[in-house]
Amino acid sequence: MSTESIAWPSASAESRSFVDTLHEWVTTVDHKRLGILYIIYALVFLLIGGIEAAIIRIQLIRPHNNFVSPQVFNRLFTMHGTTMIFFVVMPVLFGFANYLIPLMIGARDMAFPRLNAFSFWMTAFGGLLLYFSLVGANGLYGAGNAPDVGWFAYAPLTSRTFSVGHSTDFWTLALLVSGFGSIGTAINIVATILCMRCQGMTLAKMPLFAWLNLVMAGLVILAVSPLTAAQIMLLVDRYLGGHFFDTQAGGSAVFWMHFFWIFGHPEVYVLVLPAFAFASEIIPVFSRKPIFGYPVMVGATVAIGFISMSVWAHHMFTVGMGANVNTFFVISTMAIAVPTGIKIFNWLATIWGGKIEFKTPMLFCIAFLFQFLIAGLTGVMMSAAPFDWQLGSSYFVVAHFHYVIVGGILFTLFGAFYYWFPKMSGRMYSETLGKLHFWLFLIGFHLTFDFMHIPGLLGMPRRIYTYEPGRGWDTWNFIVTIGVFFQAAAIVVFLGNLIWSYFRGKAAGNDPWDAWTLEWSTNSPPPAYNFYTIPSVQSRRPLWDLKHPDDPDWKYE
Amino acid sequence: MRSRGSNNWRFVSRQIFVWLCCAAAAFADQAPAWSPTNIFAPASTPAKSIFGLSLFVLAVTGVVFLVVFTLLLYSVVKFRKRRNDDGREPPQVYGSNQVELAWTIIPILIVVALFMATARVIASVQKDPRLDNAIEVVAIGHQFWWEYRYPGLGVVTANELHVPVSDDNQPSPTFIKLLSADTDHSFWVPRLAGKTDLIPNHPNSMWIDPHEAGVYLGQCAQYCGTQHAKMLLRVYVQQRGDFDRWIQEQRQPATVSSAASQGQRIFETTACINCHTVEGTVASGRFGPDLTHLMSRDTIAAGAATNTPENLRQWILNPDAIKPGSLMPAMQLSDQDLNALTAYLETLR
Structure with a gap:
């Protein structure tokens, strides 16, 4: 066989036409390309969801503002919430999981490459379906309108009595479709981690990244299924005469709440566990120490996974569940603070005695530690049910969960972008721009979300398109809105850095961070088959063993 | 030592x-x-x-x-990492x-x-410590206003809840049964109690025992539709004597003066009566607030505007100008009819 006959059809990259490239990306089943597709897709929706948030904040900059109408405002916060949870954070985390897990466990691809592609396209079309409501929700006879029932879509606001037209249907179908995508990806991640690890990599020698994503994927399977079921029930109610949530015919609004939150709370951990995964990779490398207490970290992760399935009704302390039920959900919710605290302490101990290099990824992770501490403690405050009777559904809650999702998840996510950008693109990002991004975003984040707690304490409920003057809320809302502009500027710097570095960045080399997990042993970007030879490992830090043959980890683990 | x-x-x-x-x-x-x-x-x-x-x-x-x-x-x-770092890895713990x-x-x-x-x-x-002299109120959430019924006292009113002061020597707490006529709402007056939701088909209850007279503010705290933001709560805490007097006044049927008979005729021959009640007349609708003693209230449109003749006129002319998305329709009345109708409503004390 001659060499020509086995040459790749795309060997001469420069001569490929745009259509060929497009065709390759659309039909790809390569986990790295699907990972990048997920990430780019999520970035596009991040911009859309961010613009929605900015409009919301401009409307709230002063009392009785008239920037948008109440109808538009209600659509905006519904779309912002739905977009950010389902079409930004979940896809981007799936993207990183897809890209990194096979590389970290020494596999050539995910367990089910075609399922992988299927899942991505389901998620992608789910997002398009949601936004198609802007055109189609009135049934294509005129301008449509986006759903306006809130991202948790409490019944009976979603019934046909109160939600006329098709906007709620687009919301339901979008989540139904993307839910199938999420479950597909979760099955894929579980199968990959359980079956595709390279030689020597026992479960106890996997990078923590793989462990955290394994638990995350398990939670997705358990949590997204009830959501999907609830969406089907809602469709039955709306179109087949069902009465699950139809309160006018004896249905139960509380039933929907239970279904939604048994998805909704584990969902928080679905989002935050991958963030922990990023932190658990980045913090050790830039502290130059292994993760402290690996077995305890794994145990805490699994504990979080289990406990998170029993806390959902803390979202429902005000719906009148009775004292005993409330008390149960207080203790289960408070209990989850223990394993989460253990994680923070272990990261702290990882830094302790290290030599911290303040590169951009590490800066984001250090900010994450401080912010996640605060987010956790405000969470503990609200787990005390009576305190939640005051704080729930107020701006305090909005501040709390943005502290988790932005201050915790988005910060580590930015860290992950900078940390793995050299591996994915083969180029180094600009450290100056990276630090500018960090400081701008830090200032914006704290202006917005620190001060957002206060109007909540002063009685400002969430989801109001305007508010009365004279309630002591004006100044705080003004500061909160100012912070948004800093965040927007930071996002521009971030995207600029990615684009500029992709074309102009210095070559990164295989291992720019002197790191220890397997993805740094192959090329940047990795070849389609990932590794020239499948690696075999003896410890949790195979590259440390290679670099320090006199002092390998496997002697101590 | x-x-x-x-x-x-x-x-x-x-x-x-x-x-x-x-x-x-x-x-x-x-x-x-x-x-x-x-x-x-x-x-x-x-x-x-x-x-x-x-x-x-x-x-x-x-x-x-x-x-x-x-x-x-x-x-x-x-x-x-210090500037003069020796480049060696720290101890691996x-x-x-x-x-x-x-x-x-x-x-x-x-x-x-x-x-x-x-x-x-x-x-x-x-816990639910019912006392003999407790006040019972049924609060019903509507898109986007509050209906209050005092079953024991025969009073129906809207948007402004009146309760007596409860002092420690003679406690007279108020128990509020929470119902909803349509979507989910939440009753939240932060200085009096935590919030409790009003959910259709799921009666809830809460209690308050305010210690000082005054007006306590709050608003709906569960997203209930377009005008969730202007579904405001006002609780008037009154000394017992004032409260009893208020109850007496609210129990009277509407006093209709002949000067406003033209406005009354307009009210009773248009769609107004489909939604509003004026006790003692043919108007007995229940979709909207009871107007029998409209003029005893400080605000209209669930607290969205003060109860002045101009605001009232504006509200009937074009509710969207005060509260866009409210379920009250613009009645398309002529200026003359509008004035007469406003004059009639002004007599409902």
Whole structure:
């Protein structure tokens, strides 16, 4: 066989036409390309969801503002919430999981490459379906309108009595479709981690990244299924005469709440566990120490996974569940603070005695530690049910969960972008721009979300398109809105850095961070088959063993 | 030596405790000035119980925050890579079971303490100590206004809830049964109690016992549709005598003066009566607020505007100008009819 006959059809990259490239990306089943597709897709929706948030904040900059109408405002916060949870954070985390897990466990691809592609396209079309409501929700006879029932879509606001037209249907179908995508990806991640690890990599020698994503994927399977079921029930109610949530015919609004939150709370951990995964990779490398207490970290992760399935009704302390039920959900919710605290302490101990290099990824992770501490403690405050009777559904809650999702998840996510950008693109990002991004975003984040707690304490409920003057809320809302502009500027710097570095960045080399997990042993970007030879490992830090043959980890683990 | 030391410590700790209590009290005095809806300015037992618990929770989380924050800050500064670094890797430490055990057990103890305090407050607020002289009110949430019925007293009103002061010698708490006519709502007057949702097909209840007369503000706290933002709550806490007088007035049927008969005819021959009740006339609709004693209220449109003749006229002419998305339709009346109708409503005292 001659060499020509086995040459790749795309060997001469420069001569490929745009259509060929497009065709390759659309039909790809390569986990790295699907990972990048997920990430780019999520970035596009991040911009859309961010613009929605900015409009919301401009409307709230002063009392009785008239920037948008109440109808538009209600659509905006519904779309912002739905977009950010389902079409930004979940896809981007799936993207990183897809890209990194096979590389970290020494596999050539995910367990089910075609399922992988299927899942991505389901998620992608789910997002398009949601936004198609802007055109189609009135049934294509005129301008449509986006759903306006809130991202948790409490019944009976979603019934046909109160939600006329098709906007709620687009919301339901979008989540139904993307839910199938999420479950597909979760099955894929579980199968990959359980079956595709390279030689020597026992479960106890996997990078923590793989462990955290394994638990995350398990939670997705358990949590997204009830959501999907609830969406089907809602469709039955709306179109087949069902009465699950139809309160006018004896249905139960509380039933929907239970279904939604048994998805909704584990969902928080679905989002935050991958963030922990990023932190658990980045913090050790830039502290130059292994993760402290690996077995305890794994145990805490699994504990979080289990406990998170029993806390959902803390979202429902005000719906009148009775004292005993409330008390149960207080203790289960408070209990989850223990394993989460253990994680923070272990990261702290990882830094302790290290030599911290303040590169951009590490800066984001250090900010994450401080912010996640605060987010956790405000969470503990609200787990005390009576305190939640005051704080729930107020701006305090909005501040709390943005502290988790932005201050915790988005910060580590930015860290992950900078940390793995050299591996994915083969180029180094600009450290100056990276630090500018960090400081701008830090200032914006704290202006917005620190001060957002206060109007909540002063009685400002969430989801109001305007508010009365004279309630002591004006100044705080003004500061909160100012912070948004800093965040927007930071996002521009971030995207600029990615684009500029992709074309102009210095070559990164295989291992720019002197790191220890397997993805740094192959090329940047990795070849389609990932590794020239499948690696075999003896410890949790195979590259440390290679670099320090006199002092390998496997002697101590 | 030893005993004096511990006496000193007891003295100091008592001082700290007294100082903390004074600070909390001073803070609570100042709090209403910051905002009429401040959760830290309780004026009723449920809100006070929650306030007490919240101080405890804030103190515990505050201490945890300070300790962990300091440790984090210290380690980030102390263990930064120095300029004159020798380039060697730091000692590789893999973990320590003793340390792990310590930071597992201490948080568990903190959680247990928080849980005990919380469980007590849940039990004390959610118990239902019905008293003979308690006031019973049924609050019904509507898109986007509040209906109040006093079943024992034969009074129906809207948007402005009147309750008597409850003093410790002669407690007269108000029990509120919470129902919904359409979507989910939530009753939240932060200075009186935590919020409780109004859910269709799921009756809830709550209670308040305000200690001081005054107007307490709040608003709907569960997203209920387009005008969720302007579904405002006003609770008028009155001395017992004033409250009884108010009840007497509300029980009277509408007094109709012949001067407003033209307006009354317009009211009774247009769609107004499909939704509104005026007791003692043919108007008996229930979709909208009861207007029998409209002029006894300070606000219209669920607190969205003050109850002045101009606002009332504007509200009938074009409700969207005051509250876009409200379910009250614009009635398309001529100027003359509009004036007559407003004049009629002005007589409903």
